[in-house]
Amino acid sequence: xxxxxxxxxxxxxxxxxxxxxxxxxxxxxxxxxxxxxxxxxxxxxxxxxxxxxxxxxxxxxxxxxxxxxxxxxxxxxxxxxxxxxxxxxxxxxxxxxxxxxxxxxxxxxxxxxxxxxxxxxxxxxxxxxxxxxxxxxxxxxxxxxxxxxxxxxxxxxxxxxxxxxxxxxxxxxxxxxxxxxxxxxxxxxxxxxxxxxxxxxxxxxxxxxxxxxxxxxxxxxxxxxxxxxxxxxxxxxxxxxxxxxxxxxxxxxxxxxxxxxxxxxxxxxxxxxxxxxxxxxxxxxxxxxxxxxxxxxxxxxxxxxxxxxxxxxxxxxxxxxxxxxxxxxxxxxxxxxxxxxxxxxxxxxxxxxxxxxxxxxxxxxxxxxxxxxxxxxxxxxxxxxxxxxxxxxxxxxxxxxxxxxxxxxxxxxxxxxxxxxxxxxxxxxxxxxxxxxxxxxxxxxxxxxxxxxxxxxxxxxxxxxxxxxxxxxxxxxxxxxxxxxxxxxxxxxxxxx
Ligand SMILES: [Zn+2]
Numbered sequence: 298x299x300x301x302x303x304x305x306x307x308x309x310x311x312x313x314x315x316x317x318x319x320x321x322x323x324x325x326x327x328x329x330x331x332x333x334x335x336x337x338x339x340x341x342x343x344x345x346x347x348x349x350x351x352x353x354x355x356x357x358x359x360x361x362x363x364x365x366x367x368x369x370x371x372x373x374x375x376x377x378x379x380x381x382x383x384x385x386x387x388x389x390x391x392x393x394x395x396x397x398x399x400x401x402x403x404x405x406x407x408x409x410x411x412x413x414x415x416x417x418x419x420x421x422x423x424x425x426x427x428x429x430x431x432x433x434x435x436x437x438x439x440x441x442x443x444x445x446x447x448x449x450x451x452x453x454x455x456x457x458x459x460x461x462x463x464x465x466x467x468x469x470x471x472x473x474x475x476x477x478x479x480x481x482x483x484x485x486x487x488x489x490x491x492x493x494x495x496x497x498x499x500x501x502x503x504x505x506x507x508x509x510x511x512x513x514x515x516x517x518x519x520x521x522x523x524x525x526x527x528x529x530x531x532x533x534x535x536x537x538x539x540x541x542x543x544x545x546x547x548x549x550x551x552x553x554x555x556x557x558x559x560x561x562x563x564x565x566x567x568x569x570x571x572x573x574x575x576x577x578x579x580x581x582x583x584x585x586x587x588x589x590x591x592x593x594x595x596x597x598x599x600x601x602x603x604x605x606x607x608x609x610x611x612x613x614x615x616x617x618x619x620x621x622x623x624x625x626x627x628x629x630x631x632x633x634x635x636x637x638x639x640x641x642x643x644x645x646x647x648x649x650x651x652x653x654x655x656x657x658x659x660x661x662x663x664x665x666x667x668x669x670x671x672x673x674x675x676x677x678x679x680x681x682x683x684x685x686x687x688x689x690x691x692x693x694x695x696x697x698x699x700x701x702x703x704x705x706x707x708x709x710x711x712x713x714x715x716x717x718x719x720x721x722x723x724x725x726x727x728x729x730x731x732x733x734x735x736x737x738x739x740x741x742x743x744x745x746x747x748x749x750x751x752x753x754x755x756x757x758x759x760x761x762x763x764x765x766x767x768x769x770x771x772x773x774x775x776x777x778x779x780x781x782x783x784x785x786x787x788x789x790x791x792x793x794x
Contacts, residue, residue, distance in 0.1 A: 298496040301472050302589070304464060305430055307448045308423065315406050315452040317343040317365045323450070324400035325370040326363060327391070329407045329418060332377040338409030341453075345408070348373055358391065370398065378414050381421075381698035385765035388418075388425035393767065396429040402448040412455055419451060419458045424776075425765035427467030433478045433768055462594065462783055466776045469590030472496070473772030476582040477757070481558040481575035486531035486606050489557060489578070493535055493585060493604070500592040503538040512645070519624040520645040523638040524607040526562060526615030532607030534646055537585070539592055539600040547601035548787050550655040551588055551778070552646045554639045554662035555581030555606035562609045562635030563617050576770060577639070579757045580661035581606060583774035587661075590779045598787045603650050605642035609635070621719050625649055626742055631719040633726065639664045640723065640735050647742040647749075656791055658749045660739070661774050668732035668753040672702055675763060677773055678753035679703045680736035682743065683794040686750050689781070697780035698764045699773050701752065704733050711737045748794045752777075 320326050320343055328342050339345035344363055351359040352373065363369040374391040378384065395403060405422065407415055430447055476484060476492075484492075494504045509530055512520055517534075524532035535555075538547070556577035560566060566574065581604040588602045616622070620632040622641070625648040630641070639662050650658060668678040679690045679701045687703035694701040713725035714734050721741055725734045736751050743749040756763060756773040763771045781790055 298492060301475055301496060302468055302499065304427060304468065305446055306423070306426055307446055308460060309448070309450040310454045310457050311450065311452055312454060313452060314341070315343060315404055317363065320363060320369050320404055321365050321367045323369055323402045323404040325372065325395050325398065326404045326406065327395060328371070328373045329376050329405065329410065330373070331409050332375055334409055341408045342406050360394070370395075370400070376410060376414070376418055378417060381696055382700055382764050384417055384421040385424060385698045388421035389429065389762070389765045389767060392422065392425050392429055396426065399445070400447065402450070404450050404452060406452045408453065415454065416458050419454075419460065420463045421765065423460050423463050424467060427464065428470065428765050429767055431471045431474070433474060434483070436480070436483070462779065465590045465593040466779045468593060469586035469775040469779065470766070470772040472589055473579065473582040473586035473775050474766070474768055474770050476585070477576050477579040477770040477772065478768065479575070484557060484575070486529075486533070486557055486608070489555070489606055490531075490535060493537070496585075496589070497537055500539070500589065502588070502592060503540070505536040505538070506533055507536065508533040515625060515649065516623065517625045517645040517649065518622050519630060519641040520605060520607070522616040522620065522622045522632070523562075523609055523641050526610040526612045527608050528610070528612070534649065535604040535606060537588060537602040537604070539588060539602075541595065541597050541599065544599050546599065547653050547655045548598040548657070549600045550650040550653070550658045551584040551600065551602045552643065552650055552658065552660035553581030553584030553602070553604045554578070554643055554664065555604045556609050556639060556642070557606060559609045559636070559638065560611050562611055562615050562638060564635045565611050566636060573758065576758060577663055578606070579663050579770065579772075580754060583661045583754065583772060586772060586775040587778040590775055591782060594779070594785065596782055596785045601650060601653060601655065603646045605646040607642060609638040624742065628721060628741055629719040631716040631722050633723045637724040637735070640738050643739055644742040647739060651742070651744050651747055655747065656787060657794070658743060658747055659752065659778065661752050661754055663757045664753045665732040665735050667728060667730060668755040671732060672755050674756055674759040676700045676702050677756040678732055680706055680733070680751040680753070681749060682706065682740055682745065683748045685794050686748065689790065689793050690750065693777055693780045697776045699756070699777040701777065704736065706733070706736060706740065710734070714738055748791070
């Protein structure tokens with residue numbers, strides 16, 4: 298799994314000015330200037346003044362070649378600082394064409410931009426480059442597996458910019474996208490497990506697997522209700538323990554929905570709804586990617602990650618509507634719709650994780666279509682048992698460029714999932730507000746004294762990518778999570794809850 302944790306991007310930063318001759322060594326030069334520029338800005342970049350005409354005919358971007366021995370390719374881009382989401386989108390738009398030409402080396406020259414904004418430019422460009430050069434899994438006859446290194450050199454940088462956070466986020470995001478894009482027969486439960494095991498090894502993260510037999514002994518009936526329809530017995534819950542010190546108790550628990558293929562089960566999905574259901578494990582991939590990012594950054598607090606991995610199949614042994622299921626925490630569930638399997642496996646994962654009394658639980662799941670209906674595929678939904686966490690998440694979303702929006706969790710919203718025969722209905726009969734009902738359902742499996750944040754990943758897939766991400770699978774959630782813990786203290790998050 299080395300290819301997932303080793304970046305193919307080499308970055309150099311220098312105070313030096315570039316000149317026409319030094320640019321001979323590069324395949325491409327990228328000039329970045331502010332929206333309000335004058336001759337003094339252009340005169341500081343090689344052949345800058347010659348670009349004036351070019352700029353007049355275009356809006357924010359222009360392409361040409363330098364008149365040097367190498368005829369170095371040239372892109373000129375105007376940077377107009379906005380919010381993180383828009384800065385990242387700008388970075389991708391600026392770089393897509395450059396990367397598509399497969400350059401070995403790119404020189405980036407920033408002129409006329411204040412020091413503070415230079416940091417933003419570097420962070421955005423590096424995030425976008427890492428996302429663009431990442432090769433998603435492909436199964437083609439002519440797939441060339443070249444081990445290519447891209448060299449990016451930034452000129453005229455007054456103070457070296459620390460890019461460790463951005464780079465750790467990129468690795469975590471690439472991991473999340475890699476697994477999410479994998480076709481379902483290339484990533485069955487067994488393969489997924491073994492790849493996770495290999496992936497976490499270099500980080501000294503302990504790997505444990507709770508198989509169906511173990512989960513039965515633990516009374517994890519909600520998880521097993523879903524996995525009982527599988528042909529093989531490979532489903533289960535993966536536990537990953539990151540322990541930077543000797544402490545054994547987890548402070549943070551990350552939980553992910555890992556439905557490696559969702560047919561809908563007995564309540565079978567129609568063609569178009571089932572087409573991309575190999576991606577229904579993205580929550581688990583995001584939890585995993587977030588853990589790796591935080592391990593790369595060496596955060597000093599212990600983390601447990603729980604990945605609930607199974608298929609949701611139609612079969613003679615699959616669970617059905619009106620089945621009564623007993624979950625790990627003893628609560629009984631009246632099954633309503635077998636396609637609401639995500640909340641079933643999460644219920645037990647949340648309950649099992651809670652036993653270890655973490656100080657904070659975050660779960661990630663491509664959970665409901667109604668969250669997409671409410672927010673589109675550009676935002677993800679946030680639900681919590683601590684209303685103060687809504688602001689925390691909203692702000693982290695703005696800063697990271699992975700935007701989230703909070704939903705209400707009032708008690709009366711729970712009425713549609715009250716059951717006459719069991720403790721809870723799995724979901725409401727009507728589809729209205731299913732994302733809220735799902736969150737209310739999950740809240741029954743987290744003790745009230747543990748702060749809990751549930752992220753419904755409606756932005757886990759967006760046609761054509763999102764912000765700096767070029768693929769439909771966005772890996773949404775890793776950058777947001779790292780943003781939350783970038784101070785490397787869990788207390789900085791907890792004090793606000
Ligand atoms: Zn489903």
